[in-house]
Amino acid sequence: MSDLDTKPASNTPEGAQVNPSNSKAAAWFSHVIADLGKNGIFVALIVVVVLFSFLTDGILLRPQNISNLIVQNGYILVLAVGMVMVIIAGHIDLSVGSVAAFVGAVSGVFAVTWGLPWWLSIILSLLVGALVGVWQGFWIAFVGIPAFIVTLAGMLIFRGLALVVLGNANIGSFPGEYRALGNGFLTDVFGEFELDPLTLGVAALAIIALIVQQVRTRRGRAAYGQEVEPLVWFVGKLVLITVGIGMFAYALASYKGIPVTLIVLAVLILVYGIIMNRSVFGRHIYAIGGNLHAAELSGVKTRNVTFWLFVNMGVLAALAGLIFTARLNLAGPKAGDGFELEAISAAFIGGAAVQGGVGTIGGAIIGGLIIGVLNNGMSIMGIGIEWQQAVKGLVLLLAVAFDVYNKRRSGGR
Amino acid sequence: MTTNILEMRGITKTFPGVKALQDVTLNVARGEVHAICGENGAGKSTLMKVLSGVYPHGTYTGDIVFEDEVVEFKDIRDSEAKGIVIIHQELALSPYLSIAENIFLNNEQRGALGLIDWNKTNTEAVKLLARVGLRENPTTKIMDIGVGKQQLVEIAKALSKRVKLLILDEPTAALNDEDSDHLLNLMLHLKGQGITSIIISHKLNEIKKVSDAVTVIRDGKAIETIDKVDVTEDRIIKDMVGRDLEHRYPDHTPNIGEEILRVEDWTAHHPQDPTRVMVDNVNLNVRRGEIVGIAGLMGAGRTEFAMSLFGRTYGSRITGKVFKAGKEIKTRTVTEAIDNGIAYATEDRKTYGLNLIEDIKRNISMASLGKLVKGGLVDDNEEFKVANEYRTSMNIKAPTVLAKTGKLSGGNQQKVVLSKWIYSNPDVLILDEPTRGIDVGAKYEIYAIINALAAQGKGVIVISSELPELIGICDRIYTLSEGRITGEFPIDDATPETLIKHMTMEKAR
Numbered sequence: 001m002s003d004l005d006t007k008p009a010s011n012t013p014e015g016a017q018v019n020p021s022n023s024k025a026a027a028w029f030s031h032v033i034a035d036l037g038k039n040g041i042f043v044a045l046i047v048v049v050v051l052f053s054f055l056t057d058g059i060l061l062r063p064q065n066i067s068n069l070i071v072q073n074g075y076i077l078v079l080a081v082g083m084v085m086v087i088i089a090g091h092i093d094l095s096v097g098s099v100a101a102f103v104g105a106v107s108g109v110f111a112v113t114w115g116l117p118w119w120l121s122i123i124l125s126l127l128v129g130a131l132v133g134v135w136q137g138f139w140i141a142f143v144g145i146p147a148f149i150v151t152l153a154g155m156l157i158f159r160g161l162a163l164v165v166l167g168n169a170n171i172g173s174f175p176g177e178y179r180a181l182g183n184g185f186l187t188d189v190f191g192e193f194e195l196d197p198l199t200l201g202v203a204a205l206a207i208i209a210l211i212v213q214q215v216r217t218r219r220g221r222a223a224y225g226q227e228v229e230p231l232v233w234f235v236g237k238l239v240l241i242t243v244g245i246g247m248f249a250y251a252l253a254s255y256k257g258i259p260v261t262l263i264v265l266a267v268l269i270l271v272y273g274i275i276m277n278r279s280v281f282g283r284h285i286y287a288i289g290g291n292l293h294a295a296e297l298s299g300v301k302t303r304n305v306t307f308w309l310f311v312n313m314g315v316l317a318a319l320a321g322l323i324f325t326a327r328l329n330l331a332g333p334k335a336g337d338g339f340e341l342e343a344i345s346a347a348f349i350g351g352a353a354v355q356g357g358v359g360t361i362g363g364a365i366i367g368g369l370i371i372g373v374l375n376n377g378m379s380i381m382g383i384g385i386e387w388q389q390a391v392k393g394l395v396l397l398l399a400v401a402f403d404v405y406n407k408r409r410s411g412g413r
Numbered sequence: 414m415t416t417n418i419l420e421m422r423g424i425t426k427t428f429p430g431v432k433a434l435q436d437v438t439l440n441v442a443r444g445e446v447h448a449i450c451g452e453n454g455a456g457k458s459t460l461m462k463v464l465s466g467v468y469p470h471g472t473y474t475g476d477i478v479f480e481d482e483v484v485e486f487k488d489i490r491d492s493e494a495k496g497i498v499i500i501h502q503e504l505a506l507s508p509y510l511s512i513a514e515n516i517f518l519n520n521e522q523r524g525a526l527g528l529i530d531w532n533k534t535n536t537e538a539v540k541l542l543a544r545v546g547l548r549e550n551p552t553t554k555i556m557d558i559g560v561g562k563q564q565l566v567e568i569a570k571a572l573s574k575r576v577k578l579l580i581l582d583e584p585t586a587a588l589n590d591e592d593s594d595h596l597l598n599l600m601l602h603l604k605g606q607g608i609t610s611i612i613i614s615h616k617l618n619e620i621k622k623v624s625d626a627v628t629v630i631r632d633g634k635a636i637e638t639i640d641k642v643d644v645t646e647d648r649i650i651k652d653m654v655g656r657d658l659e660h661r662y663p664d665h666t667p668n669i670g671e672e673i674l675r676v677e678d679w680t681a682h683h684p685q686d687p688t689r690v691m692v693d694n695v696n697l698n699v700r701r702g703e704i705v706g707i708a709g710l711m712g713a714g715r716t717e718f719a720m721s722l723f724g725r726t727y728g729s730r731i732t733g734k735v736f737k738a739g740k741e742i743k744t745r746t747v748t749e750a751i752d753n754g755i756a757y758a759t760e761d762r763k764t765y766g767l768n769l770i771e772d773i774k775r776n777i778s779m780a781s782l783g784k785l786v787k788g789g790l791v792d793d794n795e796e797f798k799v800a801n802e803y804r805t806s807m808n809i810k811a812p813t814v815l816a817k818t819g820k821l822s823g824g825n826q827q828k829v830v831l832s833k834w835i836y837s838n839p840d841v842l843i844l845d846e847p848t849r850g851i852d853v854g855a856k857y858e859i860y861a862i863i864n865a866l867a868a869q870g871k872g873v874i875v876i877s878s879e880l881p882e883l884i885g886i887c888d889r890i891y892t893l894s895e896g897r898i899t900g901e902f903p904i905d906d907a908t909p910e911t912l913i914k915h916m917t918m919e920k921a922r
Binding site (some may be wrong): 162220221223224225226227273274277278279280283284287290291293294295296297298299300301353357 | 542629723724726746747748750757759764766767768769771772775778779780782786788790791793795796797798801813833910
């Protein structure tokens with residue numbers, strides 16, 4: 001008890017063997033079950049995909065449709081990334097749809113009305129998004145007005161400003177490079193083939209990178225005496241993921257190749273995944289959502305974190321606005337209508353907690369994909385927009401109810 | 414007809430993987446005050462939840478006999494209908510409702526047309542308040558009265574339900590000595606009116622004061638029931654921990670060095686009402702290797718002092734100077750305070766100290782994430798290693814550092830909080846009520862940790878309302894009253910009597 005140095009000499013983590021089960025198979029099985037439970041949302045996505053590929057006679061999984069799925073839902077997924085971070089910190093952002101519309105309109109002024117170069121228009125538009133974030137972040141973080149109110153106000157303010165900028169008209173016909181953000185494929189750049197070699201190459205690289213990263217993580221953990229999953233399951237999962245990526249890449253390659261939107265998304269998921277898991281900023285977001293007071297008293301600059309969180313959300317909302325505008329090749333007053341609700345749904349379906357402190361980028365993306373598959377599948381089946389709405393609402397409710405039930409069951413006493 | 418109002422016979426309650434109660438038998442005589450002691454996690458609360466129907470009949474085995482009748486409660490309403498009322502540690506009052514409204518919540522005094530009869534509500538409330546010795550306007554909101562009075566309102570509420578058996582779960586844990594005394598006297602008074610009570614408590618002196626019999630529970634088993642005449646603190650402690658605790662405080666040989674922290678003329682005002690002085694011109698110092706106590710009643714400004722010092726997390730219009738090892742430092746933000754080697758472990762760990770939905774590992778690293786950053790990213794393997802080292806060295810009882818802190822017992826939670834601050838490598842630690850709500854065995858461990866910190870040459874300030882604890886572990890004690898330092902005592906001069914006298918010393922008016 002006397003040894004209270006910051007670095008005690010002992011290095012024998014007893015916690016390494018949590019489950020000393022004599023039956024190896026049972027341990028293996030329990031691990032798989034636990035893993036499936038933890039990744040229930042992933043299983044849910046697979047179930048939804050399988051269900052709709054039956055209901056649509058396989059149309060859902062056609063190469064063109066898979067490609068469309070990504071492109072059509074790209075902007076929602078971009079918003080979901082920012083939204084889940086906001087929700088983890090215990091806030092909410094209702095303004096993202098209006099901000100997306102506003103930035104779309106402003107970018108129309110930059111790129112079309114003023115004729116600025118496409119890249120400058122994009123940079124300026126993202127800056128406008130950041131400024132919107134500064135505005136909202138200021139009120140929330142430094143004045144202390146609840147995010148619900150500030151962003152509800154923002155929802156009205158920026159919808160109004162979007163109309164002001166558009167002057168009751170659409171701005172249209174954007175430059176080709178700008179449009180690529182929502183419509184483009186990498187093959188457009190490198191030429192066209194029957195089965196796009198670039199797509200397959202990128203997929204192969206991604207698979208290799210994933211395997212290397214997973215093996216390194218596993219080795220690192222083992223070296224520190226942490227528990228690692230059984231080797232068979234580890235390899236099995238990697239094989240499953242490899243097959244999944246392979247099939248996905250094959251579908252893309254046999255259509256038009258890699259959509260630009262997918263590249264943007266992949267970069268966002270990677271970068272924000274690392275930020276949330278491994279950076280001090282990300283850790284502080286979880287700490288604030290988990291217990292604001294404790295975070296504050298541990299030296300977390302809670303106001304600064306909240307402020308930057310909303311600046312970040314502003315930039316991502318701007319990006320979503322750009323992708324949407326690029327896809328329609330039109331900045332209109334109705335753009336972004338209801339985006340905030342889809343992004344919030346994605347975050348909650350993906351396991352984020354209403355009270356904050358819980359959630360993942362990956363979960364939100366999968367949540368967004370579930371919504372996307374529902375939209376897409378029901379559209380193919382010819383189900384009207386009114387029923388689509390109702391079904392999506394029900395899925396959101398059931399997903400969160402399932403989560404609550406799960407937590408209560410594992411809550412113990 | 415027995416003299417027992419309650420007999421719990423052979424109660425066994427299991428949770429998945431854990432036997433929380435094993436064949437526990439508890440007999441409570443009519444009209445007595447019966448104390449239940451045990452370490453945290455021993456099963457006291459589980460037993461009371463079985464009794465009050467929180468765990469309904471069928472989820473446990475064994476019989477409950479209340480007033481010579483076998484009872485099978487389906488929920489807490491069933492038990493209340495029979496006159497068993499439990500008052501939990503966390504009070505179940507609505508802060509924005511009045512005293513009277515709270516007393517008659519879900520038992521509203523109705524008049525014509527089934528509408529609430531406010532005259533009756535308030536008059537009845539006044540009668541009930543008189544029975545618990547509380548003179549307050551029944552229309553006062555709960556949020557405007559102190560915790561001690563809130564506790565009394567809870568008891569008045571129980572009386573309104575014609576309580577026969579009153580169960581109090583650690584009723585004095587959040588009360589100062591004066592309010593505690595009042596409450597304990599009230600229990601004796603109610604006993605005179607024929608109300609039987611069960612009190613769950615860690616505080617051995619108060620158990621000795623009020624109870625007619627003491628049942629000690631350890632590891633889900635009833636160890637023994639001791640009659641009033643045979644009750645001694647040592648016997649209870651022995652039963653609770655299963656071993657003799659020769660000393661309740663570990664040996665501490667002070668090795669005091671240079672002054673490490675000095676606070677001069679520290680004054681802070683109330684955050685909402687800047688005209689109210691909460692900390693009044695406080696001067697104090699701590700030396701290396703020294704354990705300094707701050708003794709004060711609740712509301713004396715102890716926490717207010719510590720928090721205003723620690724990054725101005727409390728108060729307004731804060732003035733004064735802080736010197737570390739003779740050099741003036743600023744502690745305007747928490748980060749600045751931490752960087753200057755000051756750590757503050759809060760009084761209320763659940764609300765202010767821990768992220769309960771996060772694991773042990775991330776709680777320990779919270780205040781010093783910067784240390785774990787490699788190449789811009791947090792090295793989570795290193796984090797795991799560090800956390801594991803603390804789990805071993807601080808004896809945090811958890812299967813792994815990936816366990817959520819919300820699932821730990823109070824003592825283990827406190828060890829996580831201390832680990833967090835020790836990892837930030839401070840020179841001065843301010844520990845606010847470090848052993849509140851912690852069982853005897855874990856308290857001893859916390860004291861040992863405090864000693865070890867002092868032995869490493871750190872300065873430790875312990876804020877506590879338990880005088881024996883301060884006298885047991887400190888080298889020097891300051892008394893605080895109405896925000897002012899009213900005395901300073903080397904440990905050899907510190908007796909409970911002199912300390913109390915100075916803790917209650919009022920300002921000359």
